[in-house]
Amino acid sequence: MFGLDKRDTGVLIIVTLLALFAPIILNPFPTDSAMAQFNAGYPDLMQKFVIFGIFAIGFNILFGLTGYLSFGHAAFLGIGSYSCVWMFKLLGYNVIPGIVLSILISGLFALLIGFVSLRRSGIYFSILTLAFAQMCFALAYSVLSNPRFNLTNGETGLQVYANDPQWFHRDGLPDLPHLFGLSMRATQKIQVGAWEFQLNAGYYMCAIVMLICFYLAIRIFRSPFGMMLRAVKSNQQRMNYTGLNSRPYTLAAFVISGMYAGLAGGLLSAVDPLAGAERMQWTASGEVVLMTILGGAGTLIGPVLGAGFIKYFENIFSKINDNVLHSWFAFLPDGLEDFMVFIIHPFIGKGWHLTLGILFMLVVIYLPGGLVEGGQRVLGWFRKRSAKPDAKAGKTEPAE
Amino acid sequence: MGILEVKNVGKRFGGLQALSDVNLSVKENTVHAIIGPNGAGKSTLLNCLVGKLIPDTGSVMFDGQSVLGRAPYEINQMGISRVFQTPEIFGDLTVMENMMIPCFAKRDGAFMLNAMPMVTNQKEVLERAEHMLEEMNMAEKRHMQSASLSRGDKRRLEIGMCLSQEPRLLLLDEPTAGMARADTNNTIDLLKEIAAERDITIAIIEHDMHVVFSLANRITVLAQGTPLVEDDPENIRGNPKVREAYLGETA
Numbered sequence: 001m002f003g004l005d006k007r008d009t010g011v012l013i014i015v016t017l018l019a020l021f022a023p024i025i026l027n028p029f030p031t032d033s034a035m036a037q038f039n040a041g042y043p044d045l046m047q048k049f050v051i052f053g054i055f056a057i058g059f060n061i062l063f064g065l066t067g068y069l070s071f072g073h074a075a076f077l078g079i080g081s082y083s084c085v086w087m088f089k090l091l092g093y094n095v096i097p098g099i100v101l102s103i104l105i106s107g108l109f110a111l112l113i114g115f116v117s118l119r120r121s122g123i124y125f126s127i128l129t130l131a132f133a134q135m136c137f138a139l140a141y142s143v144l145s146n147p148r149f150n151l152t153n154g155e156t157g158l159q160v161y162a163n164d165p166q167w168f169h170r171d172g173l174p175d176l177p178h179l180f181g182l183s184m185r186a187t188q189k190i191q192v193g194a195w196e197f198q199l200n201a202g203y204y205m206c207a208i209v210m211l212i213c214f215y216l217a218i219r220i221f222r223s224p225f226g227m228m229l230r231a232v233k234s235n236q237q238r239m240n241y242t243g244l245n246s247r248p249y250t251l252a253a254f255v256i257s258g259m260y261a262g263l264a265g266g267l268l269s270a271v272d273p274l275a276g277a278e279r280m281q282w283t284a285s286g287e288v289v290l291m292t293i294l295g296g297a298g299t300l301i302g303p304v305l306g307a308g309f310i311k312y313f314e315n316i317f318s319k320i321n322d323n324v325l326h327s328w329f330a331f332l333p334d335g336l337e338d339f340m341v342f343i344i345h346p347f348i349g350k351g352w353h354l355t356l357g358i359l360f361m362l363v364v365i366y367l368p369g370g371l372v373e374g375g376q377r378v379l380g381w382f383r384k385r386s387a388k389p390d391a392k393a394g395k396t397e398p399a400e
Numbered sequence: 401m402g403i404l405e406v407k408n409v410g411k412r413f414g415g416l417q418a419l420s421d422v423n424l425s426v427k428e429n430t431v432h433a434i435i436g437p438n439g440a441g442k443s444t445l446l447n448c449l450v451g452k453l454i455p456d457t458g459s460v461m462f463d464g465q466s467v468l469g470r471a472p473y474e475i476n477q478m479g480i481s482r483v484f485q486t487p488e489i490f491g492d493l494t495v496m497e498n499m500m501i502p503c504f505a506k507r508d509g510a511f512m513l514n515a516m517p518m519v520t521n522q523k524e525v526l527e528r529a530e531h532m533l534e535e536m537n538m539a540e541k542r543h544m545q546s547a548s549l550s551r552g553d554k555r556r557l558e559i560g561m562c563l564s565q566e567p568r569l570l571l572l573d574e575p576t577a578g579m580a581r582a583d584t585n586n587t588i589d590l591l592k593e594i595a596a597e598r599d600i601t602i603a604i605i606e607h608d609m610h611v612v613f614s615l616a617n618r619i620t621v622l623a624q625g626t627p628l629v630e631d632d633p634e635n636i637r638g639n640p641k642v643r644e645a646y647l648g649e650t651a
Contacts, residue, residue, distance in 0.1 A: 003516075216516075224504050224522065225515040227493070231501055234490040241450065241488070242502045243476035243565065245510040252513055 008218050011300055015214055019207040022046055024157045030194030034327070037319060040312055043187060046392055048311045050203070056291040056303030057210075057217050058260020062253050063289070064298035065226060067233035071126045071285050072113070072133025074260040076106040077138060078280030080265025082151070085275045087160045091308065092169035093160075094206070095177050095184065099263065100150040107255055109136075114254035118247060121236075127304045133316045138204040140269020141277040157276035177194035177270050179205055184271050202271040209267060210304075213260060218300055220256070229253050261288075290356075294363055296370030310356065317352035401464075403428045403601050404449070404569060409458035410624075411444055411565075418444045419455065419625045426569070431595050431602045433612045436622035437645065442605045443485075445622070446573055449603075450482050451475045451493075462569065473510050482571045486578075487554035491547030495538060495557060499529040500547050502561045528564065536560035544597035552583035559590065564600070572604040576611050588614050613637070621645065 004012065018025065027041030040046070059073055081103040084098035091097050117128040145154030152158055161167075174183040186308070189376035220226050229238050232246050239246050269275050287310065295306025322341055325348070329337040345368045347355045402425035405631070411419040419441045426432045436442050447453040449460060453473040462469050467475050476482075489629065490498050503525045507511070514521070536556050541549065546557060555575060562570055575591070576584040588611055595602055598642045606612045612619065612633075617638045621628040623645040636642055 033504040220515045223502075223515045223517055224508075224525075225513060227497055227501065228504070229492060231490050231495075234492040235488055237484075238490060240472040241476055241482050241484075243473050244501070244600075245471070245473045245507040248511040288547060316436065 002215065004215075004218060004222070006220065008300070010209075012215060012218065015210055015301065015304065019050065019211060021173060022202070022207070023199055027195060027197055031196045037324070038316060041094075041197065042317060043198055043203050045184075045311065045315050046200070046203045047267075047271045048315070049308045050206045051271075052262065052288075052291065052307040052311055053304040054206075054210050054213050054267065055135045055261055055264035056295065056307040057213055058257040058329060059215060059288045060257075060292050060297060060299075060303040061220060061229075061260065063292055064303075065221070065229035065233065066250050066253050068118070068121065068250060068254070069126045069289065070117075070129040070254070070257075071289065072129035072131075072136075073257070073261050074135040074280050074282070074284035075113070075133035076110055076261035077268070077284065078136065078275070078277065079106045079109050080262030081269045081275035081279055082140070082158055082265075083262070084269035085160065085273055086265040088160050088166075088269070088273050089158075089164040093175070093177050093273075094168065094171065095266075098177075099209075099266040100264045102266030103259050104262075104267070106265065107259040109260075110255045110258025111251070114258070115250050118250050118254060129309050130199035130282060130285070134282060135278040137277055138282055152275075152277060153234050154277070157274050159274045177273050185266070206267050206271065208334050209263070213263070214300075214304070221300060225249070225252070228364075239306065240359055243337050247325040253267075258355050294360055294370055296372030299370070299372040302333070302372040309371065313352055313356050313359075317348055317355055318350065320348040346371065358384060401475045402426045403461075403463055403519035405461040406445075406449070407459045407461070409445070409447060409448060409460065410457045411441075411453060411455045416626055419448070420513065421626055422458070422622075424620055424630070426601060427603050429599065430602065431591075431615050433604050433606055433616035433619045434622060435606060435609075435612055435619060436628075438622075440622040441625040442622055444625075445483075446571060446605055449475075449571060464628055476505075476565070476567075477510060481565055481567035481569070481573060483555075483558055483562055483573060485573045487551070487558045488531075489546050489554055489558050489561070491545070493546060495544050495546050495549070496529060496533065496542040498557055498651055499532055499555055499561060499564060500525060502564045503528045503532075506565045510581065517536060522644065527584065532560050532564040536566065550583075551579060552586060555579070555583075555587060556590065559594070563594065563600075569601045569603065572602065572606075574606055575604065576606070584608070584611065587611075591615055 019226070023041045023046065026046065027039045029035040029039050055073070055077060057068070063069055074356040080102035082248045083102040087098035087101050113129065115130065117125055120128060138153040138187065142154060144151040163361070173181055178183045178200070182201050184205065186201040190197045190199065226242065227251050232249055236246050247330055265279065268279070291306035291310050292303045293306070294309060295304065296302025322345060325341045329340045332340065345351070363370060363374070404426040405543065406422055406424040406568065409419055409422040410417070412584055422445060434442055434445065444453065448455045449467065451467060451470050454468060462478055462480060465478065474549075490501065504512070507525060530539070533542055536559070538553065538557060538560070539602070541553070549557065572591075575589050578593070581588065591602065592615065594600065604612070604615065616633055618630070618632040621636065621642050628641055628645055629639055631639065
């Protein structure tokens, strides 16, 4: 289907179903139950899942295929966000021009940064991209926000003010980002028994964009271009002596992944029209590296899983506080209850980074292929178990 | 006029004169061997031919065009393919993909952004790669990861990849180094077949005299960065100067 083989079509269908039914799948616990705080099916978080999924899919095209580890991809995310908000300020709240511009501008920056950075490979390339990203951050945070020329609005973050031109804004349109009149905040709440599911317009727009991005990524992975990118990772020497110039291949991959990042940034602004410089900081660049490696670099679905995993931890684990812990362990004797809370305390709330770090280390050491490898191992284990009785039966038969 | 003309090439690494005044002419459709003791400058000369090194003096002409100052991929596109001492293949890719890459390079040139191709677009390349695999007797291994091939098979694959580009000059850098006798003989047979059946010139650098004398029509002996003699194999075998330089025997 769509020029994909059977297996890839299967993966695409699974991702489509997951994306479509995410509001239901991610809300397994009744609204009023104690476990409801583990529900992730609210619009804000689901939007983050798919947007950072796009970011990680794009990053994986560069890192997973060519092996060039960029530590500055957050710069493109930030550039995309700023571009999109500027379109809101100038043209109006329709998200289409903003998203298109964010892809174009971040592609342009990627071309420039990639052209310089790709002269080196390995650690030097990583450091160069990191340097560029920090430059972009510094520019956005202070340099480009002086009163005479205010492009980024510095610490406050770029946002839409009442006196902005918004040339195409009409009275009938919502005063928030919208898609031809459909507000990104529009949410349909569905009550099923004790459960409540929220179907959000912004989420579904992002999910559709993510599916398109995912489909394009599959096509790139399976194309001759993708094969050349894997050849770059495998043996650049042979590539050069096979009459292929590896520079434009890596640059193309860099620009494509930069555009993916820009698109993700544009969508972040589209669901919440505020762009801050902290989106460009090196921690944000590191986060996408973590997502890709955690999910499985070089795999199709890995980055999406990794993005979901990290965003889930960031939003759910960080919300658990000592009071919640005390309520969980209330059945224990007082001393023991305090002790348990004391033990777990560093791993929750603000300490979610610690939990994530430990998980990341475990995955990297025991599952170098990321969560995807973990899934494959579990599947293989089940297959072995179901295959074993047959094998035994086959062996005993001739004896009888 | 040979297909490859090397004139007065010199190369210096710091205090070491690796090559001085090398003149070499490789005639079309011959197998030309370059031999010499360790440190004679064989590999330096080869690196000068493929664009990895730029000689300090002299000129290198391939088919009437200078190769100096061109990048390795440009020189390859002119029609020079190189086989390395240790097989250089795309280890993470399958055998079939390894073969497809040079076929794409032959068809599309040094760079082509075909990220969304139709299947029909690739048909001709697939057929070509498939054909080449069959010729190399590797068709049944097409789905294997190429890193897991045996040394001899890796060499076969690498030679096949070079041939699929239909180069006019094939450069071989000690193609049988570190191989078992059986693999060496297989490689010799393969190269003989290639030289006989194809419109191709082969330049080979080799240590193993057995390989050299079973393949070469013409031999150049390098010693201390400069050619000692260039002659037919029969004459080289009996040449006292060669025996002295190469085997360390006193004449």
